[in-house]
Amino acid sequence: xxxxxxxxxxxxxxxxxxxxxxxxxxxxxxxxxxxxxxxxxxxxxxxxxxxxxxxxxxxxxxxxxxxxxxxxxxxxxxxxxxxxxxxxxxxxxxxxxxxxxxxxxxxxxxxxxxxxxxxxxxxxxxxxxxxxxxxxxxxxxxxxxxxxxxxxxxxxxxxxxxxxxxxxxxxxxxxxxxxxxxxxxxxxxxxxxxxxxxxxxxxxxxxxxxxxxxxxxxxxxxxxxxxxxxxxxxxxxxxxxxxxxxxxxxxxxxxxxxxxxxxxxxxxxxxxxxxxxxxxxxxxxxxxxxxxxxxxxxxxxxxxxxxxxxxxxxxxxxxxxxxxxxxxxxxxxxxxxxxxxxxxxxxxxxxxxxxxxxxxxxxxxxxxxxxxxxxxxxxxxxxxxxxxxxxxxxxxxxxxxxxxxxxxxxxxxxxxxxxxxxxxxxxxxxxxxxxxxxxxxxxxxxxxxxxxxxxxxxxxxxxxxxxxxxxxxxxxxxxxxxxxxxxxxxxxxxxxxxxxxxxxxxxxxxxxxxxxxxxxxxxxxxxxxxxxxxxxxxx
Amino acid sequence: xxxxxxxxxxxxxxxxxxxxxxxxxxxxxxxxxxxxxxxxxxxxxxxxxxxxxxxxxxxxxxxxxxxxxxxxxxxxxxxxxxxxxxxxxxxxxxxxxxxxxxxxxxxxxxxxxxxxxxxxxxxxxxxxxxxxxxxxxxxxxxxxxxxxxxxxxxxxxxxxxxxxxxxxxxxxxxxxxxxxxxxxxxxxxxxxxxxxxxxxxxxxxxxxxxxxxxxxxxxxxxxxxxxxxxxxxxxxxxxxxxxxxxxxxxxxxxxxxxxxxxxxxxxxxxxxxxxxxxxxxxxxxxxxxxxxxxxxxxxxxxxxxxxxxxxxxxxxxxxxxxxxx
Numbered sequence: 100x101x102x103x104x105x106x107x108x109x110x111x112x113x114x115x116x117x118x119x120x121x122x123x124x125x126x127x128x129x130x131x132x133x134x135x136x137x138x139x140x141x142x143x144x145x146x147x148x149x150x151x152x153x154x155x156x157x158x159x160x161x162x163x164x165x166x167x168x169x170x171x172x173x174x175x176x177x178x179x180x181x182x183x184x185x186x187x188x189x190x191x192x193x194x195x196x197x198x199x200x201x202x203x204x205x206x207x208x209x210x211x212x213x214x215x216x217x218x219x220x221x222x223x224x225x226x227x228x229x230x231x232x233x234x235x236x237x238x239x240x241x242x243x244x245x246x247x248x249x250x251x252x253x254x255x256x257x258x259x260x261x262x263x264x265x266x267x268x269x270x271x272x273x274x275x276x277x278x279x280x281x282x283x284x285x286x287x288x289x290x291x292x293x294x295x296x297x298x299x300x301x302x303x304x305x306x307x308x309x310x311x312x313x314x315x316x317x318x319x320x321x322x323x324x325x326x327x328x329x330x331x332x333x334x335x336x337x338x339x340x341x342x343x344x345x346x347x348x349x350x351x352x353x354x355x356x357x358x359x360x361x362x363x364x365x366x367x368x369x370x371x372x373x374x375x376x377x378x379x380x381x382x383x384x385x386x387x388x389x390x391x392x393x394x395x396x397x398x399x400x401x402x403x404x405x406x407x408x409x410x411x412x413x414x415x416x417x418x419x420x421x422x423x424x425x426x427x428x429x430x431x432x433x434x435x436x437x438x439x440x441x442x443x444x445x446x447x448x449x450x451x452x453x454x455x456x457x458x459x460x461x462x463x464x465x466x467x468x469x470x471x472x473x474x475x476x477x478x479x480x481x482x483x484x485x486x487x488x489x490x491x492x493x494x495x496x497x498x499x500x501x502x503x504x505x506x507x508x509x510x511x512x513x514x515x516x517x518x519x520x521x522x523x524x525x526x527x528x529x530x531x532x533x534x535x536x537x538x539x540x541x542x543x544x545x546x547x548x549x550x551x552x553x554x555x556x557x558x559x560x561x562x563x564x565x566x567x568x569x570x571x572x573x574x575x576x577x578x579x580x581x582x583x584x585x586x587x588x589x590x591x592x593x594x595x596x597x598x599x600x601x602x603x604x605x606x607x608x609x610x611x612x613x614x615x616x617x618x619x620x621x622x623x624x625x626x627x628x629x630x631x632x633x634x635x636x637x638x
Numbered sequence: 639x640x641x642x643x644x645x646x647x648x649x650x651x652x653x654x655x656x657x658x659x660x661x662x663x664x665x666x667x668x669x670x671x672x673x674x675x676x677x678x679x680x681x682x683x684x685x686x687x688x689x690x691x692x693x694x695x696x697x698x699x700x701x702x703x704x705x706x707x708x709x710x711x712x713x714x715x716x717x718x719x720x721x722x723x724x725x726x727x728x729x730x731x732x733x734x735x736x737x738x739x740x741x742x743x744x745x746x747x748x749x750x751x752x753x754x755x756x757x758x759x760x761x762x763x764x765x766x767x768x769x770x771x772x773x774x775x776x777x778x779x780x781x782x783x784x785x786x787x788x789x790x791x792x793x794x795x796x797x798x799x800x801x802x803x804x805x806x807x808x809x810x811x812x813x814x815x816x817x818x819x820x821x822x823x824x825x826x827x828x829x830x831x832x833x834x835x836x837x838x839x840x841x842x843x844x845x846x847x848x849x850x851x852x853x854x855x856x857x858x859x860x861x862x863x864x865x866x867x868x869x870x871x872x873x874x875x876x877x878x879x880x881x882x883x884x885x886x887x888x889x890x891x892x893x894x895x896x897x898x899x900x901x902x903x904x905x906x907x908x909x910x911x912x913x914x915x916x917x918x919x920x921x922x923x924x925x926x927x928x929x930x931x932x933x934x935x936x937x938x939x940x941x942x943x944x945x946x947x948x949x950x951x952x953x954x955x956x957x958x959x960x961x962x963x
Binding site: 150154156157239240292293294295297298313314315316317347348349350351353354357358360361363364523524527528531 | 668671674675676690691693694697722723725726727728733736737792795796799800801803806807808809810894895896897898899900903904907910911912
């Protein structure tokens, strides 16, 4: 606002001065009204600032579709069991000290840990567990409700024993009890409506407690000094390593990355594939990988479409994809080429890399034998019909990029691969209607029962199979087998069938990238949920 | 004047109703609905179970015929009750109103900055006599209008915050977090007012009374500030009123880039989720702000420029249905 020249003697215009003064007042006033604490630095004290990509719609880990439970929710609720980070098939005690599963996998009896309290002082006992699951089963659309579907009866023989019975076998339930969706909340929370829980948040027994939350801005969590019941899988006992967690909503990916590099935030969610290498090589930064343990990111095939009803076409498509090339081109090599129906990090994974190998010659051969001959533009035809497969997907740049790579790759064998990006609601609608050739999907459930939910004709039926298909009996059988080894065999067969028959075309194992300051240690991930109980800020 | 004001108010109410109705119909016409989002994609089990979807629809009243849904929404809105947000179960109006102060701070600071920067720039350009420099000063606002603000914002963050560590890149706390977003948000409005004022000054400076002032020996600065500015400022005020729209729209972008809470963040999420009640609150609020400011400006003209007072009173006798601003 310097308005002087050497020639004229400028009289300060009164209007301008007034405007400037007003401006100063306006800015000053706004400063006063927001006079809270200044931005927390990512320093050597025991505050950890975490930049999240998006605000969760619902502040309840039992109800929310991923956003809350994976981040804030996981720090405030405990589960009955925990997954061992190293031996993936092992389920370890947490709020339950031991359990028994009936041979038909319908009844689960848990012995509860004594002395556990929620942060509002309420005690954890069998009746609280009972009403947690009974309430959850009734909440429509709740994420966690799926795990307690078919709930028949819950009994509490004594205050520390709870017995949960299902109408049908449910072999997946033990794995499910380690998920945040079945994290336990206090009776005070259970007394609220689902809507109130969403908007006000929940009270758990976890190592952290929400002190303050401002929607679309931040949530501040404080550790519980009396926390004494961590899962056995942790080395730590007693209260959490960090006193205060500040979760901030930082929608822009480049700002999250820059925030970590410039030490304005300590941990950042969803680092872009481009920024991954920058943080990995940075002097003060590190890259953390949350490897997903669920079904691989796949093309789910609608086998009821004329072209895709041909197994030869499905298998040809499988072998026409160069998965290694794809992960390098689309994800800078940060994701893992799929080697099976489930990700390699899944406790139930079997290696099927041969059935998923890149073999364009084989693809061409299969298509040729099935009567698909190359036309003038390089795309195959049969009886005047072009070999066109359309991929439907939730429109976002990430999906677009990797599907474009597939588009180029499969063209080489004479398949025209069209992309059909859809807004989320349209995509959902298309899925409900079965309106797709193939669509991009992964899973969310760590237990292999995810495959039943995805492919059974009684549930999502992703492959649009007829009711009498070869897969269905196996899908139903595994959920009724309480013996892990026996169940495992059936699950192996399911995976083989899915891939060799081309019902599912696995493409890559998803890896969520998190950025962090080098000072931060002890961050854990369970599937894609972040666990900050053992985290520490050094120096 | 009283009937003029009454007319303007009626006009304003009509605009509000139209905005409400158009938004409602638009959201209704979109494929999919909030129930699909509530049922949730991605969670493997209960997802997309048609029976459950139907239940949620009934619960949200989405299965009712359009006229009934619309009637209910309108009646509620007239009583100030926009219903509950589908996402959070909170009152839609409360959710939005909570976010207003932060946006008001940002938009207010940007408006003041836009006014100061715009006027100063135009005066500086008019005052400059070095041809090359003048040309540059005149041309720059055009660039300011066309460069996308999110880009300026991201570049600014990279340098000011990440490289030089002068200001925070994230959040709402303290005045220092307001500086960058307000400056960036003010750029298009400032550039627009500068352009308009420049053009307006150009024609004013050719007027005979300016010649007369010069002949009396007034300095260039005095001519510019005392004589030309007041007569050239009216279009700028109109432009700044129109700018409110930019500021509300722009705050959505700025809140995303600078990780601020505010109505922008609420609106974006509500639109993505097809959370009709919240979107309706957002639209009605934006329309109400726009309408109010335009109304105030209309009332303000005669105060600034006596000629309008005379003209308006004559015109209204002849053309009672004047509606354009």
